[in-house]
Amino acid sequence: MSFTSDPIDTERLSENATGLTRAAALLSKGALVAFPTETVYGLGADARQGEAVAAIYAAKGRPAFNPLIVHVADTVSAKAFVEWAHVAQQLADAFWPGPLTLVLPLRPSHGISSLVTAGLDTLAIRVPAHPVAQALLRSFGGPIAAPSANPSGRISPTTAEHVAAGLEGRIAAILDGGPCDVGLESTIIGFEGAQAVMLREGGVSAEQIEQVLGQALRTQADTTISAPGQLLSHYAPRGAVRLNATQAREGEHLLGFGEISGALTLSAKGDLAEAAANLFGHLHKLDALGGAIAVAPIPMTGLGRAINDRLTRAAAPRG
Ligand code: TXA
Ligand code: MG
Numbered sequence: 001m002s003f004t005s006d007p008i009d010t011e012r013l014s015e016n017a018t019g020l021t022r023a024a025a026l027l028s029k030g031a032l033v034a035f036p037t038e039t040v041y042g043l044g045a046d047a048r049q050g051e052a053v054a055a056i057y058a059a060k061g062r063p064a065f066n067p068l069i070v071h072v073a074d075t076v077s078a079k080a081f082v083e084w085a086h087v088a089q090q091l092a093d094a095f096w097p098g099p100l101t102l103v104l105p106l107r108p109s110h111g112i113s114s115l116v117t118a119g120l121d122t123l124a125i126r127v128p129a130h131p132v133a134q135a136l137l138r139s140f141g142g143p144i145a146a147p148s149a150n151p152s153g154r155i156s157p158t159t160a161e162h163v164a165a166g167l168e169g170r171i172a173a174i175l176d177g178g179p180c181d182v183g184l185e186s187t188i189i190g191f192e193g194a195q196a197v198m199l200r201e202g203g204v205s206a207e208q209i210e211q212v213l214g215q216a217l218r219t220q221a222d223t224t225i226s227a228p229g230q231l232l233s234h235y236a237p238r239g240a241v242r243l244n245a246t247q248a249r250e251g252e253h254l255l256g257f258g259e260i261s262g263a264l265t266l267s268a269k270g271d272l273a274e275a276a277a278n279l280f281g282h283l284h285k286l287d288a289l290g291g292a293i294a295v296a297p298i299p300m301t302g303l304g305r306a307i308n309d310r311l312t313r314a315a316a317p318r319g
Contacts, residue, residue, distance in 0.1 A: 007169030012160070015132045015177045023175045024140040027052075032059055032170075034149040034163045035136050036177030037128040039099045039185050039203050040156040040280065041163050042071065042146030043171065044136075050113040053145055057115070059170040062152040067118040068145045069101050069186070070125045073137040078102075078125050081110045081143065087194050087213065094212040097129035099182050099203025103190040116145045126186055132177035148185060149174075153236055155287070155314075158183050158280045165284075183277035184306050192218070201306035203276070237287035241315040245294035252294040253286045260296035263289075272303040279307055283314065 011026075013019035013033075023033045030052040033044050043059065045052035047070045056068065072078050075092045082088075082104035091102060103124045106117065117123055128134065137144060148156040149163045149171075157163045160176035167174075187202035189209065197218045198206055206217050248254035248262070256262030258270035264282040266275035275298065286293045295311055298304050 008172065010164070010168050010171055011173040012164075013173050013175045015135070015175065019175060020132075020135050020139045023136055023173060026172045027140050027142075027144065030055075031172035032056060033136075033173045033175060034157075034160075034167065034171055035133055035144075035146070035175040036130050036160070036180060037071070037133045037146075038130040038180055039128070039182045040158055040180055041149040041160070041174075042069075042128075042133075042144070043149035043163075043167070044071070044144040044146040046140075047116050047143040047145035048111050048113060050115050053113045053115040056145065056147060059167060060147065060150070060152045062147065066147075067120055067124060068116050068147050069188075070112065070116060070123060071128055071133065071137060071144045071146055072125060073134060074127055077143070078127065081107060081112060082123050082125055083107055085191065085194070087191060087196055090212055091189065091196075091209065092127070095204050095208075096127040097134065098127070099129070099184070099186040100209075101126040101186045101188045101200075101202075103188060103199060112143065113145075122190070124188060130177060130180070132175060136175065155237060155283050156185060156280050158277075162280070162284055179277075179281070181277060182273075183279055183281070184303065184310065187306070189217075190220070201309050203303070203306070205302045206305070207302060236314050236316075236318065237283055237293060239287060239290065240292040241311070242292065242294045243311055243315050244297045246296065248294050252292045253289055255282055255286060255293055255295045257296040257298055262294075262296065266296075266298070266307075272299070272301070272307065276303045276307055279310065 030049045101124050103122050106123050151166045158180040182203040185202045187204040188200040190197045190199045254262030256265035266278050
């Protein structure tokens with residue numbers, strides 16, 4: 001993808017009735033609107049308009065053929081697009097609205113652009129909890145396809161300012177709903193029959209899901225999709241990233257956790273939810289200082305696994 005098209009004037013919209021009406025109108029005419037969810041800001045387009053969806057790929061400079069998540073207002077709306085099953089119902093009851101995405105078979109006559117699914121016969125769908133996302137979905141009245149609202153391969157945005165820094169001039173509007181609470185993308189769960197499969201760690205932990213289902217999650221050993229979340233060097237700051245650091249070396253800024261305090265600290269009290277909420281924002285801030293980033297060890301429990309997954313990608317050799 002190239003960024004050669006002329007810059008457009010990116011509107012900043014507030015989370016009031018005027019802003020929401022404008023955002024919905026822009027989506028209806030096929031324009032791109034960044035909006036807040038409880039996980040990260042999404043770059044939204046009408047999931048039924050192929051050209052609008054194509055514009056997402058262009059604005060992000062995203063490698064083609066990576067499928068997108070569709071956002072809907074509630075479970076009833078989700079059922080119009082995907083084949084439903086008992087396991088899906090259990091997870092939707094427990095975690096929707098919230099930071100969980102379910103990958104389910106598409107229904108006939110679903111109306112979703114094939115650019116959203118990258119030609120797959122399944123759809124990744126979620127019901128976000130953020131009140132501004134909910135209000136936008138209801139005002140728009142249709143499915144919104146949205147990846148994270150950042151240029152491909154860069155840190156995910158958790159504020160409207162992050163979105164503007166990456167995509168100003170390339171998208172029609174940014175709907176500002178303040179900082180995101182969860183700060184990590186949604187957990188993605190697929191199914192092999194009634195067996196749930198962890199496709200991406202995220203805002204709902206594996207333990208929480210296993211508790212609801214009463215079954216161990218399978219992890220995907222090998223995947224047929226080359227997803228950006230699965231590319232090794234993803235979520236990358238400009239500078240180098242070094243993990244499991246106890247102190248900063250020359251030219252590094254330390255990102256602390258727990259007992260190890262840094263230039264910025266993810267959670268001084270060692271709370272993984274607080275750390276997740278701060279992760280991308282702190283990486284953005286340290287990256288803006290220039291130089292490299294050293295990160296304190298984060299435990300591999302609960303949300304810690306998703307945090308370590310993002311950090312490992314941020315630290316991976318750049319391709
Ligand atoms: O929290 C989130 O999930 C955010 C907010 C905006 O909702 N969205 C997000 O989207 O993280 P994105 O595009 O950055 O990540 C979508 C992931 C990709 O790894 C993609 O491969 C996977 O979802 N995905 C989408 N459709 C899929 C499908 N049919 N089967 C398997 N994986 C799929
Ligand atoms: Mg992303």
